[in-house]
Amino acid sequence: MTIHITVNGTTHATASAPDTRLLDYLREELHLTGTKEGCGEGECGACAVLLDGVLVNSCLVPLGQLDGAAVTSIEGLPPDSALARAFGRAGGTQCGICTPGMMLAATALLNEHPRPTLAQIRAGLDGNLCRCTGYTRIYAAVAEAAEEPD
Ligand code: FES
Ligand code: FES
Numbered sequence: 370m371t372i373h374i375t376v377n378g379t380t381h382a383t384a385s386a387p388d389t390r391l392l393d394y395l396r397e398e399l400h401l402t403g404t405k406e407g408c409g410e411g412e413c414g415a416c417a418v419l420l421d422g423v424l425v426n427s428c429l430v431p432l433g434q435l436d437g438a439a440v441t442s443i444e445g446l447p448p449d450s451a452l453a454r455a456f457g458r459a460g461g462t463q464c465g466i467c468t469p470g471m472m473l474a475a476t477a478l479l480n481e482h483p484r485p486t487l488a489q490i491r492a493g494l495d496g497n498l499c500r501c502t503g504y505t506r507i508y509a510a511v512a513e514a515a516e517e518p519d
Pocket of ligand 1: 405406407408409410411412413414415416417426427428429
């Protein structure tokens with residue numbers, strides 16, 4: 370079975386097994402290694418991507434469900450967006466494991482709530498775990514990005 374999937378605007382055809390995790394397809398077949406594996410169980414958000422605009426944990430999504438779907442990974446976000454600038458300025462870019470998922474979750478949040486309250490920012494990022502430095506700077510970065518046009 371050939372599966373067609375659009376990733377960051379480019380459509381690919383793959384004959385990978387339908388039970389291949391989207392996370393593995395991105396990393397191993399497309400070499401898009403910005404999407405990270407943390408828990409591998411849907412608990413940490415390190416592997417988060419947008420699937421047809423909706424935030425999902427790619428470790429839980431089998432390729433077989435994705436024929437015709439559009440995926441955005443961290444490589445598909447503009448490197449100079451207001452969000453990226455704000456993460457850099459506010460010190461929200463803390464480690465390489467959680468940051469890609471945080472950025473994707475923040476993108477989904479800002480698409481839904483362009484001017485989020487702190488409670489909405491917390492709720493939007495509550496599926497993304499940081500086990501080290503904490504969330505203060507990340508929340509600040511998202512709030513700053515909301516104030517700034519792209
Ligand atoms: S690696 Fe997918 S949620 Fe943790
Ligand atoms: S896990 Fe990445 S900054 Fe904490």
